[in-house]
Amino acid sequence: MPSVTSLLHERFGSDTDSPESGECVQSVHQQLARRGSVRKFRPDAVPDRTLRRLCALALCAPTKSDLQQRDIVIVDEPSLRAQILGPLAEGPLGQRWLVDVPNLLIFCGNNRRQRRIHALRDRPFANDHLDAFFNAAVDAGIALSAFVIAAEADGLGVCPISAIRNEPIAVSRLLRLPDHVFPVAGLAVGYPAEEPKRSMRLPLSVTVHRNAYSETGLDEAISAYDLRREMAQPYSTQRSWKEFGMAKSYGWSEDKARQYARAERADFGQFVRQIGFKLD
């Protein structure tokens, strides 16, 4: 089994030089270092009580000011799952693998409960501005991340599905999400039928700063990262090649620049306002 150090070196490049730790630490760190998304699953469903246990573990993660502004919806009704994921699998930009996801969870931000508490305690809610939305969104991300780690510890595979925000109104209607509750991300969960894909990451010289943000060497680091990925984890297809042509060299930055050269979820803000948030 490769060491945590070698796994990190493989993922981040050459700047994670550090010693191994004790045995128990190593098991968690090893798991984190080895982790990656899984998009191919065995067809059998994970038992409900396992999912609920993992939800509980995920909700042990920190939450802003103890406000607990995040919920999880376990979608185990097959036709409901198909209604949510089907549209995201179709079309030229569709993700085909979503059709066969055995278990689906939806992580939601929930600022509605907080407002209810104000009604119950007869106190004014004085925070109807961006922070209310922001805190709930970040809380949901924190819980999702902890769920991922808990599930992977159990030998399960997972893959977050941000595409559920492509159709936030439809998803909210299907899950009967009321005002001030919104989907942040879906999570595909199941018994893996493939090795996790350990995506390479930008080097820490770019993403970890010391005392001040720095962009020294950024462009060069991106070029080197593009090359490193192209050598070890080449993209199997070029995105939107009809529009942008076939590039001779196709790395991460080209793929990401092509992705965001098209508008994605331009109506998400409108949805968020529609369900009652002010984003002032």
Add this chain to the structure above:
Amino acid sequence: MPSVTSLLHERFGSDTDSPESGECVQSVHQQLARRGSVRKFRPDAVPDRTLRRLCALALCAPTKSDLQQRDIVIVDEPSLRAQILGPLAEGPLGQRWLVDVPNLLIFCGNNRRQRRIHALRDRPFANDHLDAFFNAAVDAGIALSAFVIAAEADGLGVCPISAIRNEPIAVSRLLRLPDHVFPVAGLAVGYPAEEPKRSMRLPLSVTVHRNAYSETGLDEAISAYDLRREMAQPYSTQRSWKEFGMAKSYGWSEDKARQYARAERADFGQFVRQIGFKLD
């Protein structure tokens, strides 16, 4: 050592009944179930290479579309740390413990790099709307959560500090954060000098839904939770008692309703727009 089941039962109430798993799983799950924030640390600093290793592990967590829109700033210059945390420790609502935080990290959303990639690859950036900000914020939350778990596996104690967003302009100036980079949360890290505080959580009947969002029994569940906390983890002081008086019974919902009866970070949206985001 208490079992994961008993720890979860203690935290969530009575609805997490589920079997124990194998040994290695147990170690991660045990850790998650036992976790809690630490606000009292030994004075010695955690070595830089340990912090960097934990950053690397945290950045193995999922990131929306592989975009990697989150950065971590390690603040190890003592006067800089004092400039950031000092103001948050002062005043009637100040958090005194922040004065003695031995290590400070700032988790940031970063949509700037994505825009740079578009310039480098000469592609238009077609996503100047809420989702750009949202994705980077959630990515930062995901990385923070994974850092917490990696650090706690190492025997370290942590506590997120959302209060750094009280003064986003000052923090950004001190850390020289450029446009489209914003602080999401600070994280206090250190060798713990107290047991982690395992905050009780709302029962899963409230926060985990099945196929559809449900509020059945919500008010009663909140009352029962208030009581459960008041019995086992009573608040040591009542928030804003000069304004709201001393309540006979003081639970979670009263504390949270009092907290958000005052405006917090009402200018956060203005800051976010000021650094270049459109929140349409």
